[in-house]
Amino acid sequence: xxxxxxxxxxxxxxxxxxxxxxxxxxxxxxxxxxxxxxxxxxxxxxxxxxxxxxxxxxxxxxxxxxxxxxxxxxxxxxxxxxxxxxxxxxxxxxxxxxxxxxxxxxxxxxxxxxxxxxxxxxxxxxxxxxxxxxxxxxxxxxxxxxxxxxxxxxxxxxxxxxxxxxxxxxxxxxxxxxxxxxxxxxxxxxxxxxxxxxxxxxxxxxxxxxxxxxxxxxxxxxxxxxxxxxxxxxxxxxxxxxxxxxxxxxxxxxxxxxxxxxxxxxxxxxxxxxxxxxxxxxxxxxxxxx
Amino acid sequence: xxxxxxxxxxxxxxxxxxxxxxxxxxxxxxxxxxxxxxxxxxxxxxxxxxxxxxxxxxxxxxxxxxxxxxxxxxxxxxxxxxxxxxxxxxxxxxxxxxxxxxxxxxxxxxxxxxxxxxxxxxxxxxxxxxxxxxxxxxxxxxxxxxxxxxxxxxxxxxxxxxxxxxxxxxxxxxxxxxxxxxxxxxxxxxxxxxxxxxxxxxxxxxxxxxxxxxxxxxxxxxxxxxxxxxxxxxxxxxxxxxxxxxxxxxxxxxxxxxxxxxxxxxxxxxxxxxxxxxxxxxxxxxxxxxxxxxxxxxxxxxxxxxxxxxxxxxxxxxxxxxxxxxxxxxxx
Ligand SMILES: Nc1ncnc2c1ncn2[C@@H]1O[C@H](COP(=O)(O)OP(=O)(O)OP(=O)(O)O)[C@@H](O)[C@H]1O
Ligand SMILES: [Mg+2]
Numbered sequence: 127x128x129x130x131x132x133x134x135x136x137x138x139x140x141x142x143x144x145x146x147x148x149x150x151x152x153x154x155x156x157x158x159x160x161x162x163x164x165x166x167x168x169x170x171x172x173x174x175x176x177x178x179x180x181x182x183x184x185x186x187x188x189x190x191x192x193x194x195x196x197x198x199x200x201x202x203x204x205x206x207x208x209x210x211x212x213x214x215x216x217x218x219x220x221x222x223x224x225x226x227x228x229x230x231x232x233x234x235x236x237x238x239x240x241x242x243x244x245x246x247x248x249x250x251x252x253x254x255x256x257x258x259x260x261x262x263x264x265x266x267x268x269x270x271x272x273x274x275x276x277x278x279x280x281x282x283x284x285x286x287x288x289x290x291x292x293x294x295x296x297x298x299x300x301x302x303x304x305x306x307x308x309x310x311x312x313x314x315x316x317x318x319x320x321x322x323x324x325x326x327x328x329x330x331x332x333x334x335x336x337x338x339x340x341x342x343x344x345x346x347x348x349x350x351x352x353x354x355x356x357x358x359x360x361x362x363x364x365x366x367x368x369x370x371x372x373x374x375x376x377x378x379x380x381x382x383x384x385x386x387x388x389x390x391x392x393x394x395x396x397x398x399x400x401x402x403x404x405x406x407x408x409x410x411x412x413x414x415x416x
Numbered sequence: 417x418x419x420x421x422x423x424x425x426x427x428x429x430x431x432x433x434x435x436x437x438x439x440x441x442x443x444x445x446x447x448x449x450x451x452x453x454x455x456x457x458x459x460x461x462x463x464x465x466x467x468x469x470x471x472x473x474x475x476x477x478x479x480x481x482x483x484x485x486x487x488x489x490x491x492x493x494x495x496x497x498x499x500x501x502x503x504x505x506x507x508x509x510x511x512x513x514x515x516x517x518x519x520x521x522x523x524x525x526x527x528x529x530x531x532x533x534x535x536x537x538x539x540x541x542x543x544x545x546x547x548x549x550x551x552x553x554x555x556x557x558x559x560x561x562x563x564x565x566x567x568x569x570x571x572x573x574x575x576x577x578x579x580x581x582x583x584x585x586x587x588x589x590x591x592x593x594x595x596x597x598x599x600x601x602x603x604x605x606x607x608x609x610x611x612x613x614x615x616x617x618x619x620x621x622x623x624x625x626x627x628x629x630x631x632x633x634x635x636x637x638x639x640x641x642x643x644x645x646x647x648x649x650x651x652x653x654x655x656x657x658x659x660x661x662x663x664x665x666x667x668x669x670x671x672x673x674x675x676x677x678x679x680x681x682x683x684x685x686x687x688x689x690x691x692x693x694x695x696x697x698x699x700x701x702x703x704x705x706x707x708x709x710x711x712x713x714x715x716x717x718x719x720x721x722x723x724x725x726x727x728x729x730x731x732x733x734x735x736x737x738x739x740x741x742x743x744x745x746x747x748x
Contacts, residue, residue, distance in 0.1 A: 313468050314501035318515035318562070319489040328514075332505035 155396070161389035168383035181390035185378075193366040194374040195398070201285055201370055202349045202402070208289040209345065210338055213296030217304045218330070220297070231301075238294040242354040249287045250276070250359045280360045280368040287355050292348075296341045303337035304330070339413040343406060350399050371395045418479065418569035418602035419444045420465065425474035427457075427464055434460050436626040437474070442570075442604065447596050450606045451613040451649070452623035458606045461623070462572050465604065466495050479569060489518075494563035495572040498579065500555045502547040502562075508534075509543040512561045519566075533561040536595075553584045560595070570602035577612065589616060610650055614638070622646050644744035647672045653701060653713050655738070662709050668739035668747060675701070675715035677736035680722075684731035688712065690722050704728060 165177045185191060220231055237245065253260050254275040262272030275283040307330065315325045353372050356362055362369035362377065369377070375395060379388020420442040427435040434457045442448050450458045463469045465476060467488035475484045483491050494515075502511050509530055516526040534540045537557040547555055556576060563571055573592070577585045593616050596603050607613055613620050614634045622629040622637065622645070630642040634650075641647035647655050655672045663671035688706035695718070702714040702722065714730060722728065739747040 308499065308501065310497045310499050310501035311503060313488075314495065314497060314562075315503070315514070316468070317466060317488045317493065317495050318566070319518035320514070321489075324518060328506075329503060 158389045158392050158396075161385055162393050164386045166384070166386040166389075168385060177386070181386045182394070184387055185390045185394060188374070188378075190366045190369055190374055190377075194369045194371050197281055197366075197368060198350065198370040198372070198398070200281060201288070201352060202346060204282075204285040205289045205292060205349050206342055206345060208285070209292045209296040210300075210341060212289070212293050213300045213341065214331075214334060214338070216293070216297040217300040217334075218326070220301050221304050234297055235294045237291055238298075240291070242291060242352075243358050245291055246287055246355040246358040249283075249290070254283060276360050277364060280364065284352075284355055284359060284368055287359070288349065288352055291355075292345055295345070299337050299341050300334055303334050307333050335413045339410045342410060343403075346402060346406060347399070350395070350402065371398065420570060420602065420604070421477045422465070423475050423477075425461075425464060425476060426472045427460055427469060428472050434626050435464065435472075438626075438628060440621065440628065440631070442602060444602055445600045447593075447603045447605065447616060447618045448621060449613040449617035449619075450604065450621050450623055451608060451610055452629075453649075454608055456623045457626040458608070458623055459574055462495075462574050462604060462606050466493055466572055467491050468495075492566075492569045493572055494566050494568035494570075495574070496556075496559045496563050496576045498575045500547070500559045500579075502555060502558055504547055507544050507546055508539060508550070508558050508561075511547065511558055512539075512565055515562060515566045529565045530561075533565045536564070536598075537561050537591075552580050553588060556580065556588060557591075560592070564595070564599065568601070570604060573603065573605040575607055576605075577607075578609075585612075592616065610652060614650070620650075622649060624649075640746065641672075641738065642746050644670060644672075644740050647738060647740070647746075653715060656712050657740075658709055658712075660709075663739075666737065666739055669742040670740040670744070672738035672740060673732045674736065675713040677733045678712065678714045678716075679731045679733065680714070680716060680720070680728050681731040682729060684729035686712070686730040686732070688728055688730060690724060690726045690728055693722055693724055702728075704730060706730065 162181050163176060163178060164174050165180070166174045216234060220227075220234065224230070240248075251258070256262050256272045256274040256277075259272075261275070265272045273279070311329055312325060315329055320328065351372050352370065353376065356368055356370065356373050357376075360368040362373045371391065372395065375388050375391035378384050378391055420440075422438050422440045425435060425438045426433065438461060450461060452458050460469065464471055467483070467486060467490075471484055475482055477483055478491055478493070503514065506514065512530045512533055513526045516529060521529075530543070531540070534543055537560060539554065539557055539561060542550060542554060542558075547558065550558065556579075559576070576592075577588050580588060589612060592603075592605075596616075605612075605616060617634055619631060620634055620637055621631050624645050629649075630637060630646045637646060637650045641650060641655075644657065648657065651674055653675050655674045656678075658671040658673070659669065663669060686704075686706045686709060688704040688709075691703040691705055691711070692701075693703075694701040698718045700716050700718060700720045700722070702716065704712050704714055706712050712730065741747050
């Protein structure tokens with residue numbers, strides 16, 4: 127891409143894709159913004175009219191709004207912490223020479239291939255069910271009272287399910303980074319008198335920072351829109367205990383057929399996602415620079 | 417204090433024997449160079465001494481104490497790696513201070529030692545940079561700095577200059593030699609470059625396929641190579657090795673004569689035709705096709721007016737001939 131001509135040619139060839147991607151984003155966003163300013167209820171067709179910020183004020187004053195906001199942040203943060211810490215631990219373990227390495231690595235990746243709704247159902251009916259679940263059976267075996275996970279700790283249960291799904295992704299990225307860690311550096315540190323823990327703190331952790339940043343950024347995008355797991359397990363309840371912003375938008379636009387209110391919620395979610403993204407880039411974005 | 421004694425040291429990787437019984441005594445303060453062709457086990461031997469690999473059998477003792485089973489950190493050896501192995505996330509200062517920090521030295525003392533080392537190695541202006549912001553030679557010096565602050569019993573170098581360009585290699589080579597004169601610490605230096613070996617070593621250990629071929633000072637190896645391998649390996653350009661009738665005249669299976677020990681003489685016994693002719697200014701390297709012998713490399717003065725296709729008579733210097741028997745051993 128050195129000459130003027132090749133630069134122009136490059137731009138020309140890129141432009142259809144750029145235009146397509148831009149439309150792909152801007153049309154739904156524009157329509158959502160437009161709907162969010164309308165009174166638009168599917169149960170009352172033909173009554174659409176401009177209402178200004180009325181939908182927004184309804185959304186903000188909805189008693190479920192603040193709990194949903196808090197739940198969203200707790201969910202995202204909880205899953206991030208579990209997956210990054212767990213991912214680093216698994217990456218270190220997988221990096222050790224051991225028998226059956228190939229199979230173990232595939233097993234670790236496997237949960238990522240399971241559809242969210244399916245894995246949520248498996249967790250709900252086979253593991254966490256207070257009557258038939260494996261955990262309940264274990265608890266009874268130990269002489270303890272089985273826990274009704276989705277009634278007593280709904281958000282924590284959902285965090286566990288989502289973390290289980292995302293742990294393979296984090297592990298995969300961190301493990302790949304782990305393999306690019308220079309052996310000679312480790313040996314130099316060993317000769318310098320650094321034990322395994324110091325080597326982990328001074329060499330492994332700094333080396334993994336970049337990969338961890340990628341994991342955090344990518345996961346945040348997907349975690350802000352976790353939906354199937356909630357729908358299949360708790361349906362946002364009990365009360366609003368496991369309602370996130372995504373789920374709140376769904377309840378309002380789909381269950382109450384209020385497209386205007388749902389759109390306003392969607393725009394709020396978009397703004398929240400951007401705020402989170404800006405925060406993240408400020409905090410950890412510098413790790414991505416070479 | 418750093419006397420290192422290897423006895424019957426062997427190492428095999430998965431059944432393949434790589435180091436096949438090494439006996440070697442390295443006295444305190446000596447600069448020893450391991451040379452040998454690629455894959456002969458130089459790095460492996462160094463790593464065995466460092467404790468980064470376990471020996472398969474044999475013992476290694478450092479300062480009279482058996483160190484065969486000691487972990488690397490306990491052997492008080494410092495190693496400089498070919499890739500430098502600097503810690504990329506730490507500044508130069510932190511890199512050099514790392515071994516001191518691991519040893520639990522107080523901060524002021526760390527500071528003092530780091531600055532002293534930086535001064536010796538001309539690194540003071542770069543102390544707050546990251547390794548990625550340094551040139552190859554500077555990185556190499558940081559790696560050396562990290563080794564010297566520990567005041568180890570011995571330094572181990574694994575081809576430390578092979579990533580540098582020719583000019584820098586020469587100057588770093590001299591710096592390391594000078595460092596040895598100042599510190600007077602035992603140094604073991606691995607290289608496959610025989611010029612480095614000849615110029616730096618007190619003693620050279622020539623390795624081949626996991627065995628020691630010969631140990632001696634550079635000039636000993638040059639003057640009296642113990643076998644064909646050493647004869648061919650030490651010296652540049654390579655020694656001419658002649659077999660057949662010409663060698664038999666001298667009662668040897670193989671006759672060795674160095675290119676610099678052949679003169680051009682009117683009455684020389686070897687008549688030949690000059691092939692390739694390399695004028696370096698200070699020297700001229702000739703490849704001469706000699707009748708009945710084959711190609712002979714000759715090194716003569718810089719102002720020899722010979723060209724491709726010229727006829728010359730060559731005379732080997734009689735007192736500089738090397739004779740080898742059928743087994744490749746030198747004959748006396
Ligand atoms: N960890 C290992 N596992 C199996 N074989 C090994 C291992 N390390 C080295 N080897 C083998 O041991 C032999 C000697 O290797 P070594 O690295 O000591 O060579 P070297 O003399 O340092 O060569 P070079 O000049 O190319 O660095 C090689 O044939 C190599 O393949
Ligand atoms: Mg090597």
